[in-house]
Amino acid sequence: MRYRGLVTLAVVLSCVLALELACALGWVARTVIIPPSAMVASLSDILWSGEFNRAIALTLTNVMISVVISISAGFVLGVAIHACDFLRRAVEPYLASYYAVPTFIFYPVFIVLFGVNSAAIIAIAVLLSIVAMITATMNGLDRIPGVLLRTARIMRLSPVKTALMIQLPAAAPYFFTGARLSVAYSFIGVIASEFILSGDGLGYAIAYAYNNFENRQMYGLMLLIVIAVTLVNMTLDRLDRRLQSRLRR
Amino acid sequence: MTVLAMASRDAPKAAVEPPAASLRGVTRHYRFPGGGKTLHALGPIDLDLRQGEFFSVVGPSGCGKSTLLDVLAGLNPPSEGTASFEGKPIAGVPDGIGVVFQEDASFPWLTVEANVAFGLKRAGIGQAEIERRVDYAVGFMGLRDFRQSYPAQLSGGMRQRVCIARTLVLQPRLILLDEPFGALDQQTRLIMGDELLRLWRETRATVLLITHSLDEAAMLADRVGVMSARPGLFIDVIETGWSKDRDSRIVADPRFGEMTGRIWEKLRAETMKHMQTQGAGPR
Ligand SMILES: Nc1ncnc2c1ncn2[C@@H]1O[C@H](COP(=O)(O)OP(=O)(O)OP(=O)(O)O)[C@@H](O)[C@H]1O
Ligand SMILES: [Mg+2]
Numbered sequence: 465m466r467y468r469g470l471v472t473l474a475v476v477l478s479c480v481l482a483l484e485l486a487c488a489l490g491w492v493a494r495t496v497i498i499p500p501s502a503m504v505a506s507l508s509d510i511l512w513s514g515e516f517n518r519a520i521a522l523t524l525t526n527v528m529i530s531v532v533i534s535i536s537a538g539f540v541l542g543v544a545i546h547a548c549d550f551l552r553r554a555v556e557p558y559l560a561s562y563y564a565v566p567t568f569i570f571y572p573v574f575i576v577l578f579g580v581n582s583a584a585i586i587a588i589a590v591l592l593s594i595v596a597m598i599t600a601t602m603n604g605l606d607r608i609p610g611v612l613l614r615t616a617r618i619m620r621l622s623p624v625k626t627a628l629m630i631q632l633p634a635a636a637p638y639f640f641t642g643a644r645l646s647v648a649y650s651f652i653g654v655i656a657s658e659f660i661l662s663g664d665g666l667g668y669a670i671a672y673a674y675n676n677f678e679n680r681q682m683y684g685l686m687l688l689i690v691i692a693v694t695l696v697n698m699t700l701d702r703l704d705r706r707l708q709s710r711l712r713r
Numbered sequence: 714m715t716v717l718a719m720a721s722r723d724a725p726k727a728a729v730e731p732p733a734a735s736l737r738g739v740t741r742h743y744r745f746p747g748g749g750k751t752l753h754a755l756g757p758i759d760l761d762l763r764q765g766e767f768f769s770v771v772g773p774s775g776c777g778k779s780t781l782l783d784v785l786a787g788l789n790p791p792s793e794g795t796a797s798f799e800g801k802p803i804a805g806v807p808d809g810i811g812v813v814f815q816e817d818a819s820f821p822w823l824t825v826e827a828n829v830a831f832g833l834k835r836a837g838i839g840q841a842e843i844e845r846r847v848d849y850a851v852g853f854m855g856l857r858d859f860r861q862s863y864p865a866q867l868s869g870g871m872r873q874r875v876c877i878a879r880t881l882v883l884q885p886r887l888i889l890l891d892e893p894f895g896a897l898d899q900q901t902r903l904i905m906g907d908e909l910l911r912l913w914r915e916t917r918a919t920v921l922l923i924t925h926s927l928d929e930a931a932m933l934a935d936r937v938g939v940m941s942a943r944p945g946l947f948i949d950v951i952e953t954g955w956s957k958d959r960d961s962r963i964v965a966d967p968r969f970g971e972m973t974g975r976i977w978e979k980l981r982a983e984t985m986k987h988m989q990t991q992g993a994g995p996r
Binding site: 609611612614615617618619620621625630633634636709710 | 788806808810812814817818820821822823831832835
C-alpha cells in the first residue's frame, strides 16, 4: 500500500518534471501549455487575491447540493424500485442504458424550466449523478446474502430492525460506492454546466479565461479543480477501501 | 408412518413425555420460477424429536435436509402436513429455537465478539451476563485470540464457529445445526463434536444435526435418521444406544464401526440411486 502510493507519486512527479523541462527547453509553446511551476504560481495568485472566492464558493455549494439531493433521493428511489418488482421490471432496462444518453442535451429544457441560474445547473448535475446512486442501492440490496436475512428471521427481528441492523450494514459498502460515484458525477455535472451555460462559477471562469487568451489564469483554475477533486476522491477512496475490506469473504 | 411406529416402539418413554417437536405428513414442494411445474423436495415426513435427544440426519446431497430444517425452524411452512414445537403448531419462527445454517451467516461488519453478542443485546439481557456468556462461548469455540477480529480475517471454519457461538449463547431449547462443521478438518470436527456433546448435556437442549459425515452422525447422536434421495423420506431411524456421557473416544469402540456400517449400508443404496438418476456413478 505504502509502496504503491510512492510509485504513484513518482509517476506524477516525473510527468510534472518532464513537462517543466519541455517548457523550459522550448519544446512546447507557452501559448499551448504553461510550465507546472507557472501553474502553481498562478494558483497561489488566484487563492491570495481572492478574486475567484465567490466562484469557488458557488461551485462548491452547487456540487454539495447536487450530492445531497442525488444521494438521498437516489437511495430512496433505489429502495422503492427494489421493493416493487413490477416497477423494477419496467425501469431496469432504462437504468442499465442510462449513461449512454448524453444528459447535457437536456440543458435547454432546464433553462426553460428554471432559467439561467444555479437551479438549472443543479438539475443537470442531479440528473447525471442520481442514477449511479439508484443502481448502487439496488445492487447493494440484491447482494445481501439470503442467509443473513434468514438469520434475522430466526432472531425474530422486526422488519424495521432487520432493515437497520442487517440490511443497511450488509449493503453499506455498495451504497458507499454509489455515493462516491454521485460525488464525482456532481462535480462533472456542475462544472461542465457552468462551462457551457452559466455566467458564474469555476467552470465559467475557465471558459472566460480561455476565450480571452488568459492562459496563465486558465491553467491555475484547472489545477485548482484537479487538486480539489483529487483530495475529495482520495478521502472517499480510503473510506471505501476500509468498508470493502470488511465485506470481503 | 413406519418411522413413527418404530420411534414409539423403541422408546416407550416418548409416549409419556411430549415430544420437543413433531412433524406429521410434512411435505415441501418448490415452484419452478415462471412455470406451473413444482419440484417435490421433501416428504411426507413423520418425525418426533424427543425432549432432550440428540438426533442426526444423514442423506444424499439435495435430498431435502435443509428444507426439513427450514420447516422445523418456521422459516418455510410445509406444503402439506403439520409441524409443531413444544405442542404448538409452528407458524413463523417460534421462540426458543436456534439455527446454525449451512452457509456462512456471520455478520461481516461486526467483530467476533459483537457477532456473538448480537442476539443477547436484543434479548434484553444485562451487560454482565452478556459478557459472561460471550466469554464462555468464545472460549468454548476456540476464538479467544480473535475476539476483536472481523469475519473477513477468519478462516471459513472459524466463521462457522462464530455462528455456532452466536446461536448457543442464546440458550435455545431446540438447536438446529445444518452441517456446522463442514468447513473443519476431521480432527477438529471430532473435538468440536465433543464440545457439542458437553454443551448438550449441560443445557439439556434438543439437538437436530444435519451432517455429511457418517462418523459424526454415529458418534454424536442418540438416533440417526437416514434419508432417501429426493424427495427425502426417512428410510430408517437407527437408535445408537450410546450412554449420555459419551465422547469422541467411542470411535475406537467396535460397536461404533458396526453402527457406521449399518448407516452406510442404508445410505449406499440411496446414494447410488441418486447418482444414477443424475446420470453419474456406477450402473
Ligand atoms: N428455494 C428453493 N427453490 C427451489 N428449489 C429448491 C429451493 N431450495 C431447495 N430446493 C431444491 O430442493 C431440493 C432439496 O434441497 P435441500 O437444500 O433441502 O437439500 P439438502 O439435503 O440440504 O442438500 P445438501 O446436502 O447438498 O445441503 C434440491 O433438489 C433443491 O434443488
Ligand atoms: Mg443443505
